[in-house]
Amino acid sequence: MSGKIQEAVKAIEAKMKNKPKVGIVLGSGLGDFVDAIENKTVISYDDIPHFGQTTVVGHSGQLILGTVKGVEVAVMQGRFHFYEGRTMEEVVLPVRTLAGLGIESIILTNAAGGINLSFTQGDLVCIEDQINFMGQNPLIGPNDESVGPRFPDMTYAYDPELRAILKDVAKNQGLDLKTGVYVGVLGPTYETPAEIRMFRTLGADMVGMSTVPECIAANHMGLKVCGISCVTNMAAGIEATKLMHEDIKEQALKIMQKFTNLLVDSVAKIGQLSK
Numbered sequence: 001m002s003g004k005i006q007e008a009v010k011a012i013e014a015k016m017k018n019k020p021k022v023g024i025v026l027g028s029g030l031g032d033f034v035d036a037i038e039n040k041t042v043i044s045y046d047d048i049p050h051f052g053q054t055t056v057v058g059h060s061g062q063l064i065l066g067t068v069k070g071v072e073v074a075v076m077q078g079r080f081h082f083y084e085g086r087t088m089e090e091v092v093l094p095v096r097t098l099a100g101l102g103i104e105s106i107i108l109t110n111a112a113g114g115i116n117l118s119f120t121q122g123d124l125v126c127i128e129d130q131i132n133f134m135g136q137n138p139l140i141g142p143n144d145e146s147v148g149p150r151f152p153d154m155t156y157a158y159d160p161e162l163r164a165i166l167k168d169v170a171k172n173q174g175l176d177l178k179t180g181v182y183v184g185v186l187g188p189t190y191e192t193p194a195e196i197r198m199f200r201t202l203g204a205d206m207v208g209m210s211t212v213p214e215c216i217a218a219n220h221m222g223l224k225v226c227g228i229s230c231v232t233n234m235a236a237g238i239e240a241t242k243l244m245h246e247d248i249k250e251q252a253l254k255i256m257q258k259f260t261n262l263l264v265d266s267v268a269k270i271g272q273l274s275k
């Protein structure tokens with residue numbers, strides 16, 4: 001695996017001007033954030049060894065290098081999901097590649113279903129912690145000690161300092177940023193109402209089909225991680241309606257402006273942290 005990371009890193013470095021400090025992974029329908037990036041270099045996933053294209057509508061499949069408020073960023077517009085038939089290694093390759101490029105912090109974003117009944121469609125949530133309900137782990141298999149330790153600690157999977165920055169930025173913007181635990185499921189079916197009741201009992205506040213493996217791989221490589229969920233819908237059974245990917249994408253677009261504002265100012269602050 002480390003060979004694949006190195007090859008991907010090399011191909012990107014050949015086109016890269018400056019080393020990125022902050023990495024961002026954009027979730028379903030949240031790709032328009034890239035409009036806020038300046039001095040862009042755009043690299044299609046087709047041109048990065050071992051990446052391949054994404055298969056999900058709403059995921060573009062390109063890496064954007066550039067600056068946000070003067071901070072060097074590397075932004076993954078489009079991610080790989082396990083339900084696409086990718087291996088876990090492939091799912092986390094983009095995050096591992098960003099780490100290989102030299103980022104110190106990573107912001108994982110996603111569209112999620114709201115489980116916590118105090119949430120509403122359109123809310124932004126700072127991910128406080130996660131539950132891996134995927135029955136999978138990207139670290140299964142022999143461990144490459146040059147990449148990270150065999151048994152990584154996950155006590156601070158979502159870095160307290162980064163979470164405090166998100167909260168602080170939101171407060172300054174007058175944005176009601178919620179806090180919650182994200183449960184990662186395999187998909188691609190949405191959940192049943194019974195599953196959602198179970199997840200609520202287990203302590204989850206929102207549900208989605210991504211992020212969890214990426215957070216694990218990022219922690220494995222010693223990155224500081226934070227995450228933002230966009231509640232594109234209340235989870236199954238909470239409202240008397242069916243869940244449709246089209247509606248969920250549309251809702252993500254509606255949240256775009258406040259999502260972008262939160263991300264831009266947070267990147268500016270996170271970029272100032274020393275290592």
Ligand code: HPA
Nearest residue numbers: 111112113207208209235
């Ligand atoms: N469940 C799982 N993933 C999701 C949802 C959901 O309700 N909404 C957006 N992504």
